[in-house]
Amino acid sequence: MFSVKTTSLKAILLLGSAIVISSCGSSKYAATEKIYKEKTKEFAKIITSTPPVGQLYDTLNPTNQQWIGSVNFGVRKPNFVILHHTAQDSLAQTVKTFHSTRAGTSAHYVVSRDGKVVQMVNDYLRSNHAGVSKWGKDTDLNSSSIGIELDNNGTTDIWTDAQINSLIKLLTTLKKKYNIPTANFIGHSDIAPKRKPDPNKFPWKKLALKGFGFWYNDILKNPPANFDTTNALKLMGYDTSDIGATITAFKRHFIQTDITPKLTPVDILVLYNVYTKY
Numbered sequence: 001m002f003s004v005k006t007t008s009l010k011a012i013l014l015l016g017s018a019i020v021i022s023s024c025g026s027s028k029y030a031a032t033e034k035i036y037k038e039k040t041k042e043f044a045k046i047i048t049s050t051p052p053v054g055q056l057y058d059t060l061n062p063t064n065q066q067w068i069g070s071v072n073f074g075v076r077k078p079n080f081v082i083l084h085h086t087a088q089d090s091l092a093q094t095v096k097t098f099h100s101t102r103a104g105t106s107a108h109y110v111v112s113r114d115g116k117v118v119q120m121v122n123d124y125l126r127s128n129h130a131g132v133s134k135w136g137k138d139t140d141l142n143s144s145s146i147g148i149e150l151d152n153n154g155t156t157d158i159w160t161d162a163q164i165n166s167l168i169k170l171l172t173t174l175k176k177k178y179n180i181p182t183a184n185f186i187g188h189s190d191i192a193p194k195r196k197p198d199p200n201k202f203p204w205k206k207l208a209l210k211g212f213g214f215w216y217n218d219i220l221k222n223p224p225a226n227f228d229t230t231n232a233l234k235l236m237g238y239d240t241s242d243i244g245a246t247i248t249a250f251k252r253h254f255i256q257t258d259i260t261p262k263l264t265p266v267d268i269l270v271l272y273n274v275y276t277k278y
C-alpha cells in the first residue's frame, strides 16, 4: 500500500515536471524571454524608486538636499538610428549571437533578407550595438540611438528589395515617432571609423531619397579655396582623430567604389556638398 502510494506520488511529481517542461518548451525562446523580463523588472525597480537610489543622497550632503518628485516628465527618446550589417549568414545565427551573454551584443531590430523584422530590445532601452563610438560630441551612441542590424555577411553588395523596403518602413515609423532628424540616420562605420566597416556597400542614396540621411546633389559646386576637409568631416560629426580611417569611413558611405584613405578632387566636391547639408 505504502509502496503503491509512493509510486503514485512519484507519478504525480513526474507528471508535474512534464507539464512544467512542456510549458517552458512551448516557446523556443522561453528561457531568453524569461531573462529579458527579469532584466526589465530590475530596471523598473530603478525607475520607480523614490528618491532615486544613488543619484542624490548617496553622493552629496543629505542635510542640504531633498527629493520632491515633479509631475511633469517622460521617458527619454532615441535621437539617432545606427545601421549595421550583421556579418553573419542568417537571421537565426544573429538571434543566437544576441542571446549569447558571452558575445554581449544586441540591437533593437534585425531585418532579414526576406524582409522580416525582428525586434529584440525595447526602443526605450539601451541595446549594445554601437560599442566605443563617437559622433559630434556624443560619445555614448548606445544611449542615444536605435540600432538596426541588417542580415548581410558584409562581403556582398546585394541588398534585397524586401529587406530595404522593410527597413524603410521601420525607419519611417521611428523617424516620425521619435522626431529623429534626417541627418541622424548613419552607419556604424561613421561613428566608429577606426573599428567598423559596416554597413558595407550599402544603398545609402536610396535611403537619403526617402529622407533618412543625406546624399550629394547631381551638380557639385567647387568649394572655396580655404575649404578645410578635416574640419568639414569633423563638423559633419566624424571622429577625426585618425584622419585616414575617417576618410575611409566617409568614402565607404558616400563614394563606395574606392575607399582608400585619401580624398581625390571628386571626393572633395562630394564632401563639400554633403557637408553643407549636415
Ligand SMILES: [Zn+2]
Pocket: 083, 084, 085, 129, 188, 196, 198
Ligand atoms: Zn555594426
